[in-house]
Amino acid sequence: MAAGAVHAQAEDACTSEAQIESAQRLFAFESLPGATDYVHCDDSNLKYKAWSGLSLLSTFDDLANEKDGFDQGILGRRPLDFLQERVKRVIFDSPAEQFCNESSAWAYVNGEDHEAGILHLCPAIVDTTPLYIAAIFLHEARHMNGFVHEICERGGFLRGTSGCDKSFEQQGAHAVDVEFLIKVSRTKKLAPSIRKEARSRAIRNLIARFNELPLDLTSGAALASDRGEVVFYDGATPTKMGGKVPEGFKMSSRRDLTFVDGARSRSLKYGFKAKFDDDDFVSEPDFLAALTEDERRMYRDTFEADDFTAVLLNDTLIVWANGETKRFSLPTTKARSFLISEASSLIKSEVLHVVDESSRVFALPKTWSEISTASELRVLGDSLPLLSIANWGVQEEIAVRLTGEVVIYDVGAKKWAPAPKLEQFKAERMVAPYIWSKKLEKL
């Protein structure tokens, strides 16, 4: 996501040449014709990134080892052993290599190569972090045991090719990367930043990479009450999540509560935690710093799109992307929030909706290319007195009205009804359609 451009970014220290050299001794490495040459300290260099990931992995020699539902005991305290027992040869592919190219894969194991322990790395891994590269290595090592994926039947990779495992308990390749990330997140002597990143990535994969949701995870929605509480609702029972929106902060209108990828895929935000840090759930402080004091008083909401970040003031929309800023006047003096919409049959997905206090809805372009070339925003005009709506089942959508009432829309019958057991609940907004279980708060 380019949206991270306005976030403060900590520069990574370069992995030292000595560390890179010791990573090079872990396996036999080869390069296919056209593979990029090594460039030290270049985050966009395949070889530097791969060896940095391996170098990081080799520092993890005593990871947490609590065997429970999250840690199934596949890896033990020193995951590098697991990797070296299985992988014998690592091949750097060129950008033109068919498999890397067509499936935008990070890495792969050819079916006939799995017994020989041959692992291919694709140039796309430069887009992720050394921690996640370490997870990718372990994931691929599991393929050497003959585990293969199946097509995702649900979740964020639904339209992909084959990217999911049947279940977490099956202990396939995704179970291995998740277990590694969970171990890192639980290892107290490691830096908080890497533990946080590991935790959000573990949760993301638990939610998206298994056709059978593990660990009692259930589909539903996260709702914020007008008193700052966060409640998970599965259509039948509301459950208080272990956290509160910090006082003085607003929740952002975002599509994915679990985490938001910043520049270089750094995980910036995540949910699921007994006690939230100030920066969990909220990205406003970063944006507020860029506003004048007058603008800060008019601040209403933030939206992180694929390629831009938008901040809504009472009557102004400010858009950041690729280091540029654009400001647009809105035809309202009392904007309230962006309308969160997720695959709703009632809302066009290609536009960004703004709701104002008198329940008018404005539809704005949702791509940076349209916004960047516009001299003023063309308001497409629409009207639906909702703060948020999400399609969360084949036949149902859940929505929050401007009054705070949570309602369910029956798509077939085109009828609204109050959400069961939420009659007394006053929502400030729906944070996002969500997948959650109480167990996750133990992570």
Ligand SMILES: [Zn+2]
């Ligand atoms: Zn795989």
